[in-house]
Amino acid sequence: MENALKRIWPAVPVILALFSTTLLIMAFGSNPILTYGAFIEGAFGTEDSVLNTLAFWIPLLLCATGLLVTFTAGLWNIGVEGQLVMGAIGASWVAIAVAGPNPSIPAWIIIPLEILAAMAAGALWAALCAVLKTRGGIHEIFGGVALNNLAVIFTNYLISNPWQPPRGGSFTKTERFLDTALIPVVGTSRFSVLSLVLVIVALVLIGLALRGSSWGLRLKAMGKNLKAAFIQGVPSEREAITGMMVAGALAGLAGAVRVLSWYDSLRQSIGGGIGFLAVLIVLLAGTQPILTAFIALVFSALLNGGTTVQLRTQLHSALSGVIQGALVLFVLLFGDYNQVFRKKSETTPVETAHE
C-alpha cells in the first residue's frame, strides 16, 4: 500500500494544484470545464494556435536551457528576464541601425548578425550580474532584479526616444522592421523553423555538456559546495561568470526570437514574463533537459490559452500565472514523499525544535 502511494505520489501535488485553481475559477462564477476547455482550445485549437504555442515555447525553452547551466552551478539567475530583453535590444539595434538604412543587404547576412548581437548583449548583461556578485558581493537575485528593471527601463527609453516610430502616437513599440531583418515564419502563425532548429541544437548541446564535459562537472561541483569546489581546483570566479554568460547568451537568443519572429518590432512588453516562467520551469524540472522541454511546453500552452480564456470567460489572463505558480508551489512543498511523511523520531532534537 505504501509503495503504491509512493509511486503515484508525484501526481498528487499536481492534482492538488489543479483542484485549488478549479475552486478559484468557480469562486469567480465561471464554469471550470469551460475554462479549461478554453485553455486547450486556445493552445491547440487551430493549426495556427498549435504553431503559436510552439512558437512561444521556443524562447521559453531557450531561457530554461540557459538556466539549466546556472542552476547546476548553484546560481539563482533571476536576471534572465533582463538578459532576454537586452538580447532583443541587441537584435533590434542591428535591425534598425544596420538593416534599416541598407535594405539591400540580404537576410542571410542580417539575421546571423542579429543573432550574434542578441547573444552578445544577453551574455554581457549576465556577466554584469555575475561580476556584481563576485566583485561586489551583491547576491545574484538582487542583481538580477535590479538589472531586469534597468533593461526594461532602457527599452522604454529607446522606444520613446531614439527609436520612436516616426509617425508618433503612443510610444509602445518601434516601427516594424524590414523584411530582411525578420525571421521568416510559417504561414500566418509566429512559428519559425529556424528558431526550432536553434533551440533543439541548444538543448542537446547543453544537455550533453552538462553531463559529459569537464565544464559541466565543474559547474556541478560549484553548485553543491562552492568553497570545497575551489579547494578541489575549480576556478570559481571564472566559471561563475562563464556559466552566467552562457545563460545570458541563450536568453539573448530567446530575445532575438521574440523580437524577430513572435513580434516584428521592439515593444515595451518584449519580455513577457518569459524569464521568470523559465525559472519556475527549472525549479520544477530540476536539471533534466527532457523534462524541462516538456514542462516548458505545458507552460507555453497555459499562457497561450490564457488569452482565449479571457475572451470566453472574462477571467483575467493572470489565471495562467496562477495555475503555473500553484503547480510549482505545490510540487515544491509536497512533491517529496519522504519529506511529507517524515516521522519525528528520525530527527535530532534541534531539528525537531525547528518545526
Next chain:
Amino acid sequence: MHVELRDIHKHFGPLRANDGISLTFEPGHIYGILGENGAGKSTLMKILSGYQAPTSGQILLNQQPANFASPSDALRRGVGMLYQDPLDFPPMRVIENYQLAYDNKIMLPLRQREEDLIAFGKRFGFTLDTRAYVDTMTMGERQQMELLRLLALGAELLILDEPTTGISAEQKTALFDAMRRLAQEEQKTIILVSHKLEEVQELCDEVSVLRKGKWVGSHPIPCPTAEMVRLMFGEELPRAERVSCRVEKTVLKLDKMAVHTYHLNIDNISLDIHEGEVLGLAGLEGSGQQLLIKGCAGLLPLYRGRVMLDDSPVEGQRSPFFWLPGLSGIVFSGGFAAMIVRLLLGQITGIAAAGELTLAALLAGAIWLVGTIIISWTSQSTYHAFQQRGGAYVPAERLEEALIPGLSLTEHMALATSGKSMLVNWKDAQDEIARRIQQFNIKGQPQTLVDKLSGGNQQRAMLALMKSPLRLLLLEHPTRGLDVTSANWMWELFQERLKEGTAIIFVSADLDELLERSDRIAVFSGGVMSRMVNTTDTTVDELGHMIGGGES
C-alpha cells in the same frame, strides 16, 4: 544530588550507541567517563543532560525517576552540561549570553545581573569582562562563562564533555581547582568525560570505561594506566617507531611572511622545511597556525613577505590584461575632463554635459566589464598555482571545505583530473577510483556519494584524491575525530609520502600526536610563533606551557 543511570539504551537504527549502561554517581565526588572516540560517552551524556531521550532505560535523581524534555528542563532539575563547544552566542556580549533565557520577564535587569555575575565568578576564581563579545574570547573563558551560568541556575550535577581541548595549561588548572572546590565544599556531583587518561587520573575519584557502547568496568582512582588502557582498548597499543625521513634539500622557505585578518595577525615568519620533514604546529585554536597554513597555500593574501616553493615564489598568474580596468578609469577621466572643458568654454549646456558624462561612464563601465571577464579567464589564483606546483591543502572540515557533498567518488576523481581534457572519460575515472578505493581501503563504491561515507572513510577519500608525487602537504587536524587505528593508518600513508620526498606541515591539538609524528614543532600563541624545537628535545609539559603563553 544522587544520580543513577539504569540500563540506558540508545539506538540509531541498527547502531547501538549505548547498550545497557548502568552507573551511579554520589554527591561530593568527581567521576571520569573514559572511552575511545565512538565509545558512546557523548551519547550517554547527552541523554543525561536532557538533550536526547534514551530509547529505553531510566534516569533517577535522588531516587526519583526523571524524564527530561530538554536541556533547560534538565537544568531546572539540577543537571547541567558543559559542551565541548559551549552553546553560547558568539556575536553577543557575555552579559547578554548570561541573561538569555534567564527568566520570562519583559525588562532586562542587565546591570543587576552584571554585578551578580562578577561576584559569583569571584567565588570560583574566574574573572570575566562582562562587556566583552564572546567571539573574541578564548575557549577557556567561554567555558568559565558557561560554567557560571549553569551554577547560577542551580546545577547540582555538572557534566564536562572533553573540556580541556583547546584551553591553556593555566586555564586547565583553574578549571580543575574549581571542580575540586565544587565537589568537596559544595557537595556537587561532577562527571568528566574524556579520552585522556592522565586527566582522569589527575582529577577523578573513580573512573568508568565505555567501549563500543557498553560499560566494561569501573575502578577507583588511583588506577594503573595499564589497567585503564586494557579496559579501553582490550589490548596493548602498539607504539609506532618513528624514523625521520628528512633530507637536506629544502622544499619550502618562508621569508618574513605576514598574514593579516580581521581577527588576528601573524608577522615576520621565517623558516625552511626540507624534503621528507614533518613540522608540527601546536597551539590553541585560533592562535595563528591556520593563518600560516592558508598563507602558504595561497588561500589568504600575504601582507608581507614571500612563500617560496622549490626556490620560486608561490604566486598566482596575473592576467596579461590586468591593465583593462585601468583603461576604463582613463576613459572615464578623459571623458569627464573633456566635458568640464567644453562646459567651461560654453560649447555645451549643462544637460548635454550630464548626458555626455553618462555616456562616458557607460563606456568606461563596459570596458571594465569586458576587462573583468577577460581577466577572470586569463588569470590563475595563487592557490591553484600552489596546487599546480605540487602543493596540497587538506582542511579540517572534510565535508564543508574539501569534499563536495552530493558528488560521488567517481565524480571527485573526474574533477581532480578535469584540467586535462574537455570531455569526461567516465569509464577511466571509475576504474581509477575503484583502484584507489582498494588501495586506500575505503568502505564505499565508486558511485557512493561522499557525504554517505563515515568520517574515517572521508579522510581516506581525501587522501586518495591527492596527486602524486607532492612537494608539500598542508594538513589541518588530520586525525581529528578518528579512532586510534584509523589515525595510525593515516600516518602510515603519510610516511610513504615522506619517503617520496614530500614535506608535511600539520596542525594538531593532540600534543602526543605532535610529539610522536613531527621532526620539529613550533608553537603558536596569540599570533606569535615560537622558535622551532626539535621533537627529541622537548616534552609534553614544556609544550603545554608554551601553548599557554608561558616561557619556553
Next chain:
Amino acid sequence: MNDAQIVLILASIVAQSAPLMLAVTGETITERVGVINLSLDGTMLLTAMAGFVAALQARKWLEPMGIEGNTLPVLIGFLVAALIGALAALLVAWGSARLKQDQVAIGFVLTLLLADLANFLGQTFTRVPGPSVKHLPIPVLRDLPLIGPVFFDHDLMIYGIFLTVGLTWWWMYHTQPGLQLRGVGERPESAFGRGVPISLLRYLYTGIGGAMVGVAGAAYSLNIKLGWSDNHILGIGWIALAVVIFGGWHPLRGVLGAFLYGATKAAATVLQQTFPEIPVVLFNTFQWLLMLGVLLLVGSKAIKQLVETAPPAIQRPLAAALRIAPPRSLGRVIGDD
C-alpha cells in the same frame, strides 16, 4: 525653490517612506529569526489589493447598518492585509522548516504566484475609487518649526508606523524576549539548549513580521497610491529586501535606508520638473541604481578589506557600523561564505 516647497518635499518624503519603513522593519524581524521571505513583492501586491478591496466591501456592508465614514472600513482593510501578509510569511517558514524546502525557492515561487493572484482577484476593482486614511495633524506638535509639518502633519497610519518601528527597536534591544529573538537567529542550538522555544518564536516573529509587511502593502493602496490597478506597486518588495540588508538587520538603520529611498524618489521628481528635457524614464533608474549602490556598500570585498586593514581600535565599531554579517542562522540561505 522656497522654504515652503522644501518643507513640503520633506514631508512627502516622510509620508512616502513610511510604508517602506514598515515593510523593512517587518522583514528585519523575520530575517532575525532566520527566515528569509522572498515573497515580499508578491505579498505586498496581494495585500495592497486585498486591503483595498476589503475596505471597499466593508464600507458597503457597514453603510446600511448606519456606520458611516472611512475609519472602520480602512481598519478592516488593514486587518485583512495583516492576516494575508502573516500567512504568506508563515507559509515560507513552514515550507522550509517542516518540509525542508529551500526558502529561496518557495519565496520566489510565491512572489510570482501572489502577484498573479493579486492581478487575477483584483480584476473587478481596478481603478475603482475607494476609502482612504484620513488626514490627522497633531495639534500642538504640528506647529513646531520645520519638524512640525514634516513629521506631525500626516495621518494616523503614518504615526502608527513610527510607533511600530520604535516599539520594535525597543523590544529587540531592551527587553528579555527581544534578547531571545536575537538569540534564536544567532545560534538556534544554544537557544534551544537554554529552553527558548525556538520553533514557537520563529513562527511568532515570522507571523508578526509578515503582518507588518502586509499592512505596509495596504498602506499604499489605502494612503499613498490610492486604489488598485494591475501591478500597482510592483518592485517595492524587492527594494524592501535590499534595504533590510543595507540596514544590517537593525530596525533603525533600516529606517535610514527607507528614508534614503524616499529621498531618491523625491529628488527624481524635483529633477524631472527642473529639467523637463531629460526623458522621464531615466529617473526610474534611480531606485534600482540606489539598490545596487547600497548593496555594494555593505557587500563588496573592497569595503571588507578596508575594514580588515583598519587600526584595531576602530575596527570593531567600524565593522559594527557597516554591519557586514547577517544573523548566523540566515547566512546559510543567502550567504556564500
